[in-house]
Structure formats: C-alpha cells, structure tokens
Amino acid sequence: MSTSTLAAAPLLSPQRFAVSLMFLVNGFLVGSWAPKIPEFALRLNLDESDLGLMIMCFGIGSLCAMPAVGALIAGRGSRRVMLALAAATIACLPFVTIAPSIWVAAIALFVFGGVIGGMDVAMNANAVEVEKRQGRAIMSSCHGFWSLGGVAGAGLGGLLIAGYGEHIHALAASALVLVGVALAWPRALADPPHPQEAHIHGQPSKRPGLLAAGATVWLTGIICLIMMTPEGAILDWGALYLRQELGASPALSGLAFGAFSAAMALMRFLGDFVRDRFGAVTTFRVSAILAMVGLGLAGAAPSAEAAIFGFALAGLGFANTVPIAFSAAGNLPGLPQGLAISVVTFMGYSGILFAPSVIGFIAEHTGFALIYMALPVFVILPLVFSGLMRHADRPQG
Template sequence: MSTSSLVAPPMLSPQRLAVSLMFLANGFVVGSWAPKIPEFAARLQLDESELGLMIMCFGIGSLCAMPAVGAMISREGSRRLMLLVASATVPCLLLVTLAPSIWTAALALFLMGGMIGGMDVAMNANAVEVEKRQGRAIMSSCHGFWSLGGVAGAALGGVLIELYGVQLHAVIACLLTAAALAIAWPRALADPPHREVPGTEGSLVTAPRPGLFAAGATVWLTGIICLIVMTPEGAILDWGALYLRQELGADPALSGLAFGAFSAAMALMRFLGDLVRDRFGAVRTFRVSAVLAMIGLTMAGLAQTPQMAILGFAIAGLGFANTVPIAFSAAGNLPGLPQGLAISVVTFMGYSGILFAPSVIGFIAEHTGFAAIYLALPVFVIMPLVFSGLMRHADRQKA
C-alpha cells in the first residue's frame, strides 16, 4: 500500500464544495419564493383556495420530475443531470414573478417545482458519489446547506422586496443562483453512467431497466421510512403555529417560533451529523435520532405551555435532522439498483409526506385537536425504528 493511499481526503474537497453549493442554491431558490407569495397572490387576485392550488402546482411539478431525473441519472450520471437541471432552475423565479395570468403562473410554478425536484434527486445522487470517493459521510451537512440556503433566501428576499420590489429581487436572486452554479460547475464530481451497480457481494451487476416499478421492495421500504420521518416536518411547518395559538394561547410572535425552533435545531444538527455518523455508524445514529424525535413530538403534544411545546419542537428538529440524510445515503448504496432510481423513489415518497400529509392532518385535527396529532406522530416513527437496520447501507461508502 502506498503512502498516498493512507492520506485521508480533505474535509472540503472541490467536489464536496460543488455539491454543497448545489444544495445551498436549491434551498436559496425555495427560500426566495416564500416572501414573494403575498405579492404573487395579490397581483393575480387569488383567494386562499386558489393560492393553495397554485402552490400545489409546484409540488406536482416536483413529484413528476423526480422519477424522470432518477431514470436519466442511470444513463447519464449524476453530474450532467445536476448541472443541466440547475441551469434550468436559474431563471425560474423570474418567470414566476413575470407571469401575467393565472394559467401562465401555474405553468411557471409547475416548471419551477419540476426543476427544484429534479435538481434535488441529482444533487443527492452526486452527494452519494462524493461520499463514496471520500470514504466519509457528507450527506447531513449537504442538507444543512440546503437549510442555510432556505433561511438566506427568505431573509434576503424580504429585505430586497422591501427595498427594490419583486422584479429586481427576482433578478438578484437569479444572479446569485447563477454565481453558485458557476463556482460549482468545474468542480462537480464526474461520475459515469450507472449501467452497472454493486451486487450484494460487491461484484458489479447490470442495472435494471430504469423506472419506478423496477425498484425492489427494499427501496420502497426505505421510501416509506423517508415518508414517515418527513411528514412531521410538514405537520410542524403548516400547523405548529396554529397549535400554539389555538390550543396553548400563544401570541403571534411566540407562535412563529414553532417551526423556527424546529428548523434552527435541524440546521444546527445537520452540520454536526456527519461527524456523529462517522463516529457511531449510520444505524446507531438513525436509531438515536428517531428516539430523540419521538421524545420531542411527545413533549410538544403533552405541553401545557407554548414554551414547552417550542422546546419539544426543537428537540424533534434535532432528532429528525439526520434521519432523512441517512435514508438518502442508504438508498444511494442499495445493492443491485442504480442510485438515481433508488434516490428518486425515496425523494418522491418523502416529499409526498411534506406536500400532502398536512392536508390530511388538518382534516383530522378538526375532530381531534392538534395535541392529539403530535402525540400520534411518534407512534408512526416506530416503523422506521423497527426497520432501521436498512440504514446500514449508508455506511457502504466506507468499504
């Protein structure tokens, strides 16, 4: 063995920087959209139900693009798809801003959702490749950069809209996204098409024909795990503030901390998650994280004061922070499947939980209250705990 082979790759290699910038840019575009929503609704004279349908166009676009991009990754490799879809993402925010009618706005949102969703699959697949090349976990910090981009996009967007209006804000946001892409482009890890994939014993086998129904039971089970651990994020995002106000008597300022505490704790833990996973392994990290999330949700559901519920949401954020990145890494390393296909299934199912579960939760909460919802969610997390052994595949990049 040569001396050079004993030298660990740098913590922030050019390839890791590139994929981290892609996560940052993706989150930045999504975060930049959030402060535009009030003006968007007012300009097109949308009521709440019409605005909800518009936002659903974004989600449907994402879910349509994810399996298509996953199939193309198996033929073209993740780098080419990541950079191509990221390039198409750059002007999307401006297209939404300039859309003159309801129909063109719906089409623009569908397109933006498709590009964001497709980019999500490609950059997660590329992150798995970087993990394999470097022999260490990076997925949690990549998702941390996504959270950081979302916060930056929302915060900067609010200021720019106030100072310069929505159109100039969109131009600036597009230019910043393009700058991140320009920095990442020459540094992104080039991976070959995934026509051959690792078998169960490490040998190469021919990849199955790309497509959602080519995926085996293991990847679908991993997708169900991802759906379950991502659903509480949507439940807290959409209903946490209302729970604090209606059932715990919080004022508007305090109620806003429901998702704020959850997302801040999640972002913090994601930047620490790779070190934790490298130290203790993916399975143990996933199990402890899931138990921590269950404790946090239970605290929130049993809370008698807004402050206790906020603390519970923060603890849940610490727990859920690393469950999704570990599940994505596991999907990208499943034997006998091209990682683009596997990751597209997992992202499709996971984001379905964020997009559609809150609507079901809202209907149920009309009859049970939100406290019962937050007490029920930990029960569903038992299933990911039972099947947490699947997360061992996330550690295959160390082999």
C-alpha cells in the same frame, strides 16, 4: 467508515464544495419563492383557495420530475443532470415573476417545481458519489446547507422585495444563482453513468423506473415518508397549535417551526461527524428516539414554551434521519443510484406535501395535541427497520 480512510480524506474537497453549493442554491431558490407569494397572489388577484392550488402546481411538478430524473441519472450520471437542472433554475424566478395570467403562472410554477425537485434528486445522488470517493459522510451537512440557503433566500428576498420590488428581487436572486452554478460547474464530481447497475434481484431491468425498484428501496422510501411528515405537520400547523390550544401570542407561535428548523439545521452540520463516529444505524436509532420524545413532549406540553422546547428536540432528532436514509438508498446493491434516490425523494416529499392536509382534517375533530402525541407511534416502523441504514456505511463505489 475506517479511521484511516477518514484521516486520508480531505475535509473540504472541491467536489464536496461543489455539491454543498448546489444544496445551498436549491434551498436559496425555495426560500426566495416564499416572500414572493403575497406579491404573486396580489398581482394575479388570487384568493386563498386559488393560491393553494397554484402552490400545489409547484409540488406536483416536483413529484412528476423526480422519477424521470432518477432514470436520467442512471444513464448520464448525476453531475451532468445536476448542473443542467441548476442552470435551468436561473430562469425560474423571473418566469414566475412576469407570468401575465393564472394559466401561465400555473405552468411557470409547475416547471419551477419540476426543476427544483429534479435537481434535488440529482444533487443527493452526487452527494452519495462524493461520500463514496472520500470515504466520509457529507450528506447531513449538505442538507444543512439547504436549510441555510432557505433562510438566506427568505431573508434576503423579503428585504429586496420591500426595498426594490419583486422584479429586481427576481433578477438579483437569479444572478446569485448564476454565480453559484458557475463556481460549482468546474468542481462538481464527474461520476460515470451506471446503466449496468440497472438490475433488480440479479435480473436486468430494460426500463429502470419506479415499478422496477425492489422492496428494500420502497421500504427505505416509506421510512423517509414517515420521517419527513412531521416536518410538514409542524410547518403548517405548529403555530396554529400554539395559538389555539396553548394560548401563545402571534410572536411566540412563530417559534414552533422556527425552533424546529433552527435545531435541525444546527444538528445537520454536526451530523456527519456523529455518523462517522458512531455509524449510520446507531445514529439513526438515537435520532429517531430523540424525535419521538420531542414530538411527545410537544403534544403533551402544558405551555407554549414547553411545546417549543419539544419541537426543538424533535428538530434535533429528525435532522439526520433523512440524510442517512438518502445515503443508504444511494448505496443499495443491484439498483441504479439515481432510481433509488428518486424513490425515497418522491415518497419523502409526498409526506411533506400531502400529509398536512390529512392532519388538518383529523385535527379538526381531535385537536393538534393528540396529533403530535400520535406521530411518534409511526416512527416505530423506521426504528424496527433501521438496520437498512447500514448501507449508508457501506459505499458500493
């Protein structure tokens, strides 16, 4: 992006404020769900395997909604879809909280996941539109606000549940979401639908969908899958690795994901400046190499403290790779923006949801140290195809 364009663009426009607020709200809701899980399991008398299946309903709902929302954005624009889904989230936590049976709770979680996942696609699409209008990178900081919302939701949720119970918590969280949606509604960027963009390799696509996407967007999706898989691996297995293989205390082992996520959030708020200064491709390549080094250090670490340092380094590296890939997908020529982003979102979150199960099975035979040392090998593919990230610097608007 040119220096003159950046100088002319306001750093915090109403449209940027609105989409950043939507990321904050989405992360806040996901974070608010986390401290409810023990109460949810106790109320419905769920054991660990039952609870795992219930949580999977949330993930499946998200993945099912993403392709449909991508097609909807192409026909109606990202603003209308984003705000409609954001409004729908207001009822989700109370619905989950009052679900009287396992089957109703499963449906509630499926709907909750679908609304959250669909909103994820729409708000990323809207962020791409804001980038186009402003001529300035904003995607990394938007994802930083998502992380901030997650921390706020989890922290506030724990306090409210402990002090007032899960019903008051659900109502309070929903009230805060309502305020966020009301603030964003008049400020969100109104982008027009782009049905005319639904062309694949120059040929009109009568029914835009995942199968209509070209090889470039699928490759970008694979890059997202690879770059998001380590987040799931550290979230689900990092603490266990520190305790079982490096002898860490329970308190210290919790810093595996804590250090990773804190470093990631910090770097995401710096990432837009870095991308505007050095370009998307260079930022992506340096970030990927830093992530590889961090994972390798974590796997080869002789102590828990060294592994935590490696995880933090990996968080700094992975922080901006996915936001850059989302921006690149939203600017791919010849594809509806919503479709492209739904593909990369679908594939990326598949990595977070399903890869940890595979990793756990393999680690049972190899140990986690080898897993963390092997994960950097997969990052070679995104490095090889990092030239695709040039589209993030070439808005098509």
